[in-house]
Amino acid sequence: MPEMSGIELHDILRIRGHHTPIIFITAFPDEKAHAQALVRGAVCFLSKPFDGDTLSRCLDVALKNSAGESD
DSSP: OOSOOHHHHHHHHHHTTOOOOOEEEESSOOHHHHHHHHHTTOSEEEESSOOHHHHHHHHHHHHHHHTTOOO
């Protein structure tokens, strides 16, 4: 995204009151970004390529985290 990073977008969504579980997916893994995403509440931070089982586990966590939210 040319205007902002995924971390910045996540921050803006949170500030605006959106608490949808977020799974970050990147082709350019960076330990600093990974740590920032998780500290800010991301469900998972996946680096390409990843397998279907890993994505399924992240989706399970995201769905459990969103249960009962009306976002």
